[in-house]
Amino acid sequence: MQHLSGIDRARAALEGGARLPAGTLSPAVAESWLRCRDLGLDPRATPQGGVIAFADVNRRREASSALRRLALAEMQLLHSQIAGSNFMIALGDADGVVLDTISDHRFSDSAAGRSIIPGSIWNESDRGTNALGLAALRREPVAVYGREHYFSCHGHLSCMAAPILDSGGRVLGLLDASCSEEARQQHTHVLVRMAASQIENGMIFQERTESFIFAFHPRVEYLDTLSAGLLAVSRDGEVLSLNRPANSLLAGLSTANGVHFDALFEAGFDMAMDGLLNGGVIRIRDRAGSGVFMVCRQIGHRGSIETPRRAGAAPAVLASPGAPDFVCEDHELRRATAELAEAVALRMPVHVTGETGTGKELMARHVHALSGRKGEFVAVNCGAVPEALFIAEIFGHERGAFTNARTEGAPGLARTADGGTLFLDEVADIPPSAQTALLRFLDSMELRAVGGHKTHKVDVQIVSATNRNLEELVASRAFRADLFYRLNAYTVRLPPLRSRSDFALVVQHLMDKIAPGIAITDAAIARLSLRNWPGNIRELHSVLQRALVRRHLEFVDEDSFADQEKSAEDCCEECRDHPLNRHKCREIRSAFRAAGDNVSKTARMLGLSRTTVYKHAR
Structure with missing residues (x-):
């Protein structure tokens, strides 16, 4: 077997039930394989990936509403940074349940893309070694490339995930970028980690609106980057929240809940505030003797919500010469x-x-x-x-x-x-x-x-x-x-809009023109695709504008169009003339499209029989 690559030898040992060869896998992946083997999972089988009901997805979304608000904005930026790379960006909760996705339509139409949908569960015990499940377990960024996945059927999938942690180190959610290639997308892994850090920082600003928020770093030029530590401090000097860089920069000092600013820094809180509130950058030493620069990023006011400046923006996408100023992928x-x-x-x-x-x-x-x-x-x-x-x-x-x-x-x-x-x-x-x-x-x-x-x-x-x-x-x-x-x-x-194979790209293109930077989820696009669109792109433009005007959040999801669904075209023929049945029919058809036109998956998601799903979705 000496002619085989490291991953070939590792997979041969895994599927043959032999001892894994040393040094062929990263420690994180090797340990995960062993845990999966101990659970009795067959690496050559097809995992029975669970999908929870839409009602449960909505409850989980509500429980993570603050996180979701920030995450979808970062997902939109991340999607624009890797646009055209055949990727899907997914947000999962702490249990590994996917809440939302934003994707390139080529990936979402693939077998891999159809398996990563809202409600799908990606924990290690069910799905084997995968980035979402492993990031949740290890509480650190993880990449699982190609055949490093435990189940061989996932060998064409590469995933990069990063946990989103609160100031106490608990997992709030998971951010994942998946592609259908085995190539090691190192730059994407970095972008995912940066996006997760940005969300963590945003959570501190969002949850501590009445607090002072200070940024600090040993180098003054790093104060505006994701490497800077953030401290949320009460008006009495009590440290309420820290981000991950802050914990690293203050390693060796106690940052437990309730610690006072004076216990972390030599200058007293009042003296530090004199300099910080004047808008300047101060030089201060921590209790371990390390010098840092510090600046005030938020003066707490009741009801104010501010978010930190982004460490980077999406690069401009330049059209190639002769390329049309509209979507032309159909x-x-x-x-x-x-x-x-x-x-x-x-x-x-x-x-x-x-x-x-x-x-x-x-x-x-x-x-x-x-x-x-x-x-x-x-x-x-x-x-x-x-x-x-x-x-x-x-x-x-x-x-x-x-x-x-x-x-x-x-x-x-x-x-x-x-x-x-x-x-x-x-x-x-x-x-x-x-x-x-x-x-x-x-x-x-x-x-x-x-x-x-x-x-x-x-x-x-x-x-x-x-x-x-x-x-x-x-x-x-x-x-x-x-x-x-x-x-x-x-x-x-x-071609009419209803028959275009690049419908998702048309929606994303219009969103970029109408409201740059506002995210629209894959589930929202799937819901829109069920309509007949007699007015075509002009009608779609108006529908998106109304959704943006009426939305209550900083993103557009499938619920943004609920009050606009008045036409019978979204229903099967049997339900069109029955007002009580139309809403249920639309929900089933929307779920059917979100599940990749898979009757069995839709039935599991909604807790219905396959016959009922087929009746409404045919």
């Missing part, structure tokens, strides 16, 4: 736009079709960006221009060309777009009398203003759009066939 949409740049380079007119609200103007602006043209993007709603004025609006008119004409004349939208893009929105509504003139213009790119004699040649990229079926209009002779064939030289069909 396979149908990517296929439709695959050759768009080449079509634009050949100056082909582009026709965009799709239901209302699918983003036709965004696609038109993307075409303009791809063209690299320096001229203007000029949009005209063809259905909003009176028939008698349509030709004059597009091609311009000379002074006094017709009744009510502008006294100074007008150049027209086509000339305004010279060197740029002319976007003909709602092109199906072009008046029949103007279709011939528009066709002539498209053939020659020459125009003459109404009442004028001079011909102008222009260079414009033509983009048209409609939500109507032009082929049917051509068949009924309501639209000229030759104009239709001229406009649709290259057609982009935008």
